Ligand SMILES: *[C@@H]1O[C@H](CO)[C@@H](O)[C@H](O)[C@H]1NC(C)=O
């Protein structure tokens with residue numbers, strides 16, 4: 001409390017210059033814009049000198065290809081080096097914590113394994129410290145720019161394959177010590193929370209929002225000259241997240257899946273963490289399901305929708321598509337049956353019509369936006385909740401409590417309606 005008063009006093013006395021002190025210790029969350037790349041359907045934020053990093057909700061590390069010749073390196077016995085090696089990328093040989101430093105052969109220089117989850121490639125490169133930037137926020141506007149140090153891995157430019165044009169790395173957002181939310185929490189003295197509101201590209205394009213440090217979170221209403229709506233974090237439903245050993249991703253503890261209130265018959269342990277589980281992932285543009293879950297799930301959707309007569313040939317990558325001229329079309333979408341992910345404590349994580357169906361206007365068809373996983377690797381989730389299903393939803397991940405707060409953004413608002421006008425006091 002005393003420190004806070006002192007900070008405020010110092011801020012006021014320094015009011016002629018930009019008040020950066022609040023950023024140093026005053027604990028303001030940071031906000032950044034989230035752009036959906038139309039080519040790859042991946043999400044990026046301009047975190048490194050205004051250059052975009054790809055957001056990876058299941059990634060444990062931040063890496064960039066911008067290390068210059070004089071970048072600092074860590075010693076192998078540094079605790080950050082141990083943290084960088086906590087989660088080992090799939091199919092990457094273990095090669096220790098580092099190697100002899102070219103400058104000083106008696107020094108062991110820490111290396112990390114930056115991983116590109118979209119191409120599947122992994123590299124070995126220096127663990128370094130760099131500067132990232134975002135804006136402080138009160139949940140309504142960006143207030144003032146903030147630069148902060150972050151432990152990141154260097155990476156060669158070849159690791160950028162399959163990332164959006166212009167992206168210079170990946171920002172891991174998972175529950176690890178070196179993920180972006182964890183590092184912002186330590187440098188800004190804010191709660192270890194990540195709030196995501198991903199944008200839906202389409203008619204009204206615009207940026208969504210990520211807030212590091214937690215809510216409040218306001219967006220403008222979609223009506224012309226829209227004013228600020230309510231704090232959307234007041235209406236969240238909370239559930240404990242599940243975790244898998246040696247895996248920093250966020251798992252939803254789903255007990256059963258129901259379509260139109262009927263339980264989908266699934267293999268006994270498919271939804272448990274040993275049998276695969278249900279994870280959030282910004283790597284997949286659409287929710288993808290393992291074959292043994294996908295088949296009964298789409299059969300249930302097809303039956304419960306009652307639209308068999310309007311079915312049209314599949315439009316890749318989707319299977320269940322219907323002639324949209326015949327579907328009910330309302331403000332809440334095509335009135336498809338609700339998909340309930342049944343959670344403990346009688347709660348549901350529900351995917352409604354707006355998030356279950358995609359309109360492919362060029363074909364005049366609407367499809368259920370779910371896909372079958374191509375190949376399933378051991379240990380991978382049985383269901384990955386993908387980007388489309390997270391869009392226009394407020395998802396607040398609390399890394400300390402391992403809790404998720406979630407809510408659909410009301411239909412008269414959108415994640416792309418955040419007021420990005422700078423409202424700072426200089
Ligand atoms: C801060 O917000 C302003 C206004 O939206 C934006 O122009 C600027 O790029 C942001 N800065 C960072 C570092 O994201």
Ligand SMILES: *[C@@H]1O[C@H](CO)[C@@H](O)[C@H](O)[C@H]1NC(C)=O
Pocket residue numbers: 258259260261262340342346347348
């Ligand atoms: C949760 O979903 C199940 C299955 O559809 C349903 O029976 C139950 O009523 C739902 N509970 C709530 C609180 O909506």
Ligand SMILES: *[C@@H]1O[C@H](CO)[C@@H](O)[C@H](O)[C@H]1NC(C)=O
Pocket residue numbers: 312323324325363364365
């Ligand atoms: C949808 O139905 C209309 C009316 O019968 C028809 O003209 C159109 O070709 C159909 N579209 C598709 C994609 O089947």
Ligand SMILES: *[C@@H]1O[C@H](CO)[C@@H](O)[C@H](O)[C@H]1NC(C)=O
Pocket residue numbers: 141220225226227228419421422423
């Ligand atoms: C957006 O924020 C700015 C700065 O606080 C404010 O002046 C403006 O009125 C806001 N826009 C709307 C539509 O409320």
